[in-house]
Amino acid sequence: MSDPRLGSALRGGARITDRRIRRLHDLLCEELVLLSDGVEVEQAPFETRFSVEGRRFVLLSPYRELLLVGAGGGSVCEVRIGGEEDFIRALDLAIESFLQAFREGPRAPAPPLPR
Amino acid sequence: MNTRERHQERRPRDLQDISHLYLSSGSAVADAAPPRAVVCLACAGSGPWRAFAAAGLARAFEAAGLDVTLLETGRALPNAGFYFALEPSAYLRPVLDPRAIVSGRPAGSLRFAYARDPSRLLPPSRGEGLPGRARIVLFAFDRSVPAPLEGLPPFVGELFPAATVPVSAGAPRRAALVTAGPDDAGGWLARLRRRFEDAFPGAPVLDLPLDGDEGTARRSNGGYGEGIARRSPPVLDLFGGAASSLLQRLAHGREDPR
Numbered sequence: 001m002s003d004p005r006l007g008s009a010l011r012g013g014a015r016i017t018d019r020r021i022r023r024l025h026d027l028l029c030e031e032l033v034l035l036s037d038g039v040e041v042e043q044a045p046f047e048t049r050f051s052v053e054g055r056r057f058v059l060l061s062p063y064r065e066l067l068l069v070g071a072g073g074g075s076v077c078e079v080r081i082g083g084e085e086d087f088i089r090a091l092d093l094a095i096e097s098f099l100q101a102f103r104e105g106p107r108a109p110a111p112p113l114p115r
Numbered sequence: 116m117n118t119r120e121r122h123q124e125r126r127p128r129d130l131q132d133i134s135h136l137y138l139s140s141g142s143a144v145a146d147a148a149p150p151r152a153v154v155c156l157a158c159a160g161s162g163p164w165r166a167f168a169a170a171g172l173a174r175a176f177e178a179a180g181l182d183v184t185l186l187e188t189g190r191a192l193p194n195a196g197f198y199f200a201l202e203p204s205a206y207l208r209p210v211l212d213p214r215a216i217v218s219g220r221p222a223g224s225l226r227f228a229y230a231r232d233p234s235r236l237l238p239p240s241r242g243e244g245l246p247g248r249a250r251i252v253l254f255a256f257d258r259s260v261p262a263p264l265e266g267l268p269p270f271v272g273e274l275f276p277a278a279t280v281p282v283s284a285g286a287p288r289r290a291a292l293v294t295a296g297p298d299d300a301g302g303w304l305a306r307l308r309r310r311f312e313d314a315f316p317g318a319p320v321l322d323l324p325l326d327g328d329e330g331t332a333r334r335s336n337g338g339y340g341e342g343i344a345r346r347s348p349p350v351l352d353l354f355g356g357a358a359s360s361l362l363q364r365l366a367h368g369r370e371d372p373r
Contacts, residue, residue: 031210034191037161084211091210092203095193099163099344 005041006033009060012048018065024087025060025067031091032058035098050094054107057097071097152289152365155311156255158189159304160296164325165189167343168295169255170198174348175358177225182248186236187229190259194229200346221348224248233260258303290315291361295323319364321357 009029016022032050033039042049050058059070067081071093079090156172158165166187173185173195187195196206199221208215209231216236217229230236233256292311294304308320342349 027210031192035162036191085204088203088207088211091192091207095197096344099193102162103343 055101057101158257170195171349171354175354182224182250185227187255188233189257291319
């Protein structure tokens with residue numbers, strides 16, 4: 001896939017040493033990017049943030065031997081990915097969180113700071 | 116007779132009361148195989164609209180008294196299995212196994228199948244379906260579908276060879292195209308529409324304003340978007356109205372006003 005968003009997202013999985021978990025991380029990133037052309041990916045030093053309409057819906061926190069997936073913008077539901085069953089649960093939560101963010105529509109820009 | 120009884124006696128017929136008339140063969144003797152129609156739902160935009168519209172339109176046809184087979188394909192999640200409340204391990208199976216087919220029977224007369232590879236989907240066999248109900252196949256897809264006809268698999272034309280024959284006066288059309296989403300990236304919907312009209316001259320074409328400026332306004336104002344995150348088939352006037360319009364036009368062969 002030549003989507004630059006995916007390239008950015010996959011970089012975050014480089015620190016995962018467990019191949020099985022790394023594969024699931026990459027698969028998850030691919031599915032999240034495909035949810036919508038409007039999905040944005042932001043790579044931070046220790047996490048990858050996925051947003052739509054300016055609303056964050058998933059946070060990936062890769063470690064050497066595990067992956068934490070936080071789904072939701074406000075109250076976050078965290079899933080520890082140890083295998084395919086966890087992966088499916090995390091992806092389902094991510095989809096639900098994405099749909100909530102999508103439903104709410106574009107976030108209004110923050111008002112300018114007073115001078 | 117009291118007021119309630121008088122009201123019930125005068126109750127206007129809804130679509131379910133008369134849908135069987137719209138897809139009848141017109142002959143005095145019932146056909147051995149019930150007549151069928153194919154509705155192609157082509158979604159251009161990204162996001163959940165393909166699955167949302169597929170589930171909503173399928174539910175609307177089923178509520179109208181038809182026997183419905185929904186065949187869905189496309190790369191992006193979710194698929195209609197989410198809106199039919201399938202377990203995550205079921206509707207997400209194609210993510211781990213690209214050849215997997217998600218299938219279910221959300222209602223007695225509504226069958227559903229999804230596959231990422233459209234070649235894995237097969238049209239319903241003649242033996243399927245509830246007796247006495249007119250049958251309809253709803254084929255939902257998006258831009259990601261690789262096919263010779265840009266999203267229109269060959270089997271759609273194979274299902275209805277009669278649809279390619281010039282329609283005589285009074286003969287019903289048996290195929291319809293529903294488009295949804297903004298036509299971006301090179302006019303995919305416009306090209307698809309032209310190919311469909313060439314293959315099925317005079318067949319109904321309908322647009323669902325789910326996305327784009329109008330759709331976005333409805334979503335953010337709590338319109339269609341209210342159901343987009345809910346694990347149940349959307350029940351919207353938009354889909355009911357579309358189903359009603361399509362059934363009437365399929366039966367009467369009304370030209371799409373342009």
